[in-house]
Amino acid sequence: MLTRSDRAEIEEVIAIYGHVVDDNAWDRAHLVFTDDFVFDFSEFGRPNLNGVIELQSALRNRKVYSHHSTNIFIQEVDEDTARVRSKFIGFSNEGPPISGDYRDVFVRTPAGWRLSRRRSSVRDPRFD
């Protein structure tokens, strides 16, 4: 069973994600992502991003310049895998802040828990 320590580590990785992405601190990406990380963009009808290099490249012209994570809810899949729901607030240079959801898969690696897969969706009240 996931311990409180496992859960705190996962929460910490989610926190660091925001700093790495918003600060372009890609030298710290190893603290967050697995080597085979996939950013699942199927929700947006765009191809997935595979690995940190593709993520970094895709974010170069991003409009959302700050990412805040809240409401982290961790569910154990097995001893080394967890599904994690969280919410995010994104600050965009093209309008007011947005609210969205992350659906993550975390895996236990020798270096600690790392983000293996992230799916992002934006809440749009017009389509609710």
Added chain:
Amino acid sequence: MLTRSDRAEIEEVIAIYGHVVDDNAWDRAHLVFTDDFVFDFSEFGRPNLNGVIELQSALRNRKVYSHHSTNIFIQEVDEDTARVRSKFIGFSNEGPPISGDYRDVFVRTPAGWRLSRRRSSVRDPRFD
């Protein structure tokens, strides 16, 4: 005395609240609320909501479509009761995001810590 584990559980319930309410995932309401849950709306001069069914019904036409919780501060009342202050950010389809406060009572149940009473207030800079 509340253990770190008690506190982490309470934080988790606050996180799940946002997902249940925003996703209309009422089949998960038992993870969040006690059976005798009261949403105290006295601050808004409206009658309280009693139980999840009344809450669900009241939220049907809500304008705030996403709720983010932050700044959770847990204070022990006794071994089985805690008062919890937190802040929330609400995304509304009628204007910019709002900032507010939750004042909660949590109780320890056989199933874990659950939200027994919530009072919500919105910060309005005009009245500060």
Added chain:
Amino acid sequence: MLTRSDRAEIEEVIAIYGHVVDDNAWDRAHLVFTDDFVFDFSEFGRPNLNGVIELQSALRNRKVYSHHSTNIFIQEVDEDTARVRSKFIGFSNEGPPISGDYRDVFVRTPAGWRLSRRRSSVRDPRFD
């Protein structure tokens, strides 16, 4: 090494900070700040604030009326000192919400972990 309990305490102090500052609950300032607390405003080209009294006075005419903390990342310096990065969302009565970063120093005191130094910076997409 910092324990999970140390980390949870530091997170709690960051949470309480928002309540103290936004509620003007200065009678609880001792739960947050060391006696020799410094708010480092060098980023804004303004003199530092020294101690809670100066902070309280400086905040009297503040425009940001609500502070939400997220993305807390704690790094141990030594057994009694930690550097902490976090993000904040500020609600201002002069425009839309802002996103910023706190760079903190926490120290272990006989009463628990307390905030010894905070540097704040606001993310402005125009200057990124």
